Amino acid sequence: MRDPKPINPPKPSRRKSAAKLEPIDWHEFANDAVLNGNMSTLFHRPPSEDPSAYASPEALVEIEKRANRPVVVPPRIPPAEPKVIPTVGATSPVDLPPVEATSPTAGKGRRVKPIRTVQDALTLAGQILYQAMYGASDGTAPRQCAKGYRQLAAETNLDKDTIRDLIVDFKTKGIVRQIGSYNPDTRSSKTYEVLPSHAIVQGWREAGFLFVTAGRQRPEFCTAQGQTFSGA
C-alpha cells in the first residue's frame, strides 16, 4: 500500500530562502554622481554677474572652466532595434546581417577581415576593457560606466596609461561617449555611456567602416583592399 499523499504539504520557509542583506555603508552613496551632480548648476553663472564678489577661489576656477568650455556634442550612434535572430541555421549567429565578402581579404600586402562584432576592431586589451566597461555582453541598451582608471586597471590587469589611451581610442571610434565629468566638489567620477556591441557595429557600417586590418598589429579600419582610413 502506498503512503497517502499529505493533504497539506509543508510550505517552504520564506525565511530560509530569503537572501541575507548586507549592512548598508553610507560611503557607497557619498560620491554618487546622480544626486550630487545636481550642485553643478551652481557653477553656471549668468553673464551679467561678477561671481568674484562672493564665490570662493576654487569656485571661481570651476566657473571659469565651465564658461570657457565649448559645448561639444559628440556624434550619437543610434542603437539598432533589437531583433530576434535564430542562433542556429543558415542565418548569422549575431544580430547583424553578415557582410558580403565582395572582395578578397588580401590586398596590398595587408590582410583584412570584415567587422562582425565590436571585438573585431579592438586589440586584446581593448576587448578586455570594453568588457569591463560594458559588463555582460547580453545587453541591447547603452550602459553607464563610472569606474575610474584605477578600478578599471585593477579589473583588467592593465596599467592606467593603457586604460587612458584605450578610452581615447574608444571615444574616437564611437564606442563610448562621456556624459559626466569629474566634479571636484562632489568627487563624483567621470561617467561614460558605453554602447552595446551591435549598436557600435551598426554605426560603423553606416559610416562606411566595414573592414579592419587583420593580423598581429593593432586593428585599424580599412577598405576591402586593405587601405586604412586616415584619422578613423
Place this chain on the structure above:
Amino acid sequence: MIRLVISNQRGGVAKTTTAVILARAFAERGRKVLLIDTDSQGSIRTILGLKPEFHLADFLVRNRAFRECIVQACPNVDVICSNRDTTEAEVTLSNSPFRELTFERLFSEHEAAYDAILIDVAPSITLSQQCAMVYAQQVLVPVGMETLSLQGAVAAVNAAAALNRFFKRGLNVRTIGLLPVMVDRRLALTGMVLDSLKQLSGDTGVPVLPVIRTDSSVPKAARVRKFLADFDSGSKALADYNEVASLLLESLDSQHARSEADQPAQAKSA
C-alpha cells in the same frame, strides 16, 4: 529667530509631513511660524486643504505683496504655498545675478513678524532649494527607512557642504539633524538604515534625532486635510514629533542665544 530647511534629495520621505507637523508643534509652543513651500508640486496646499489666491512665484517674481501671498493654516501658522508656477519662477531667477540670495533678499524684511521659518523643499536640488539653504543655513534631513532615502540624505548633507565651499565667506549651512521617520522596528531594513545613520552621524558629526514611528494616522490626516494634531491627538507619530520639536527648539534657541551673545563681543573687539 529659527530658520530651518527640511530637505532630502529623495521623494516620499515625509519632508512635507515633517514640515507641517513641526510647524504646528512650534506654534503650540507659542511660536509664530511661517511655513514656506518651495516644491512646485504644492503638497502643503493639498494636505492642508488651503486655497491661497497667490503663491510663492507671485511673491518671488511677480511683485505681489507678502501679505497677499500668505494664508493662515491655523493660529500662529502662516503658509506660503507653491504651485507649478514655482518652476517658471526658478527659470526666471536663474538668470538674475546673485540668484542664491533671492530668499535672503525677499524674506529678510518680513521675518521680524515670525519666531520660526520652516521651508519645505523639492526632492531634487533646485534653485529654490539653494536659496532656501543659503537663507536658513540650517537643514533638517528626514530619512525614511530604506536605501534610497539614505542616499538622498547623504546627498542633502553634501549639498550643504558644496554650498559652503562655493561661497567665499559668511555662509555656514549646517545639517542640524538626521530625523529617522516612518520607523517600523519589525522590519530588518529599519535596523540596517538606523545603523547606517549612526555611522553617518559618527563620520559627519550630524546628530541623529529621536525616531518618528510609522503611523497610519499620518496619511489619514492628509486625506481629510487636517493637521495631525487635529485629526488624532493621541497619534504615536505626533508624540514623537512633539518630542523632536521640543528638542529642536531647545537646541536652536540655545544656539541663537550663543550667536547673539557673540555678536556684541565681536562688535566690541572690532
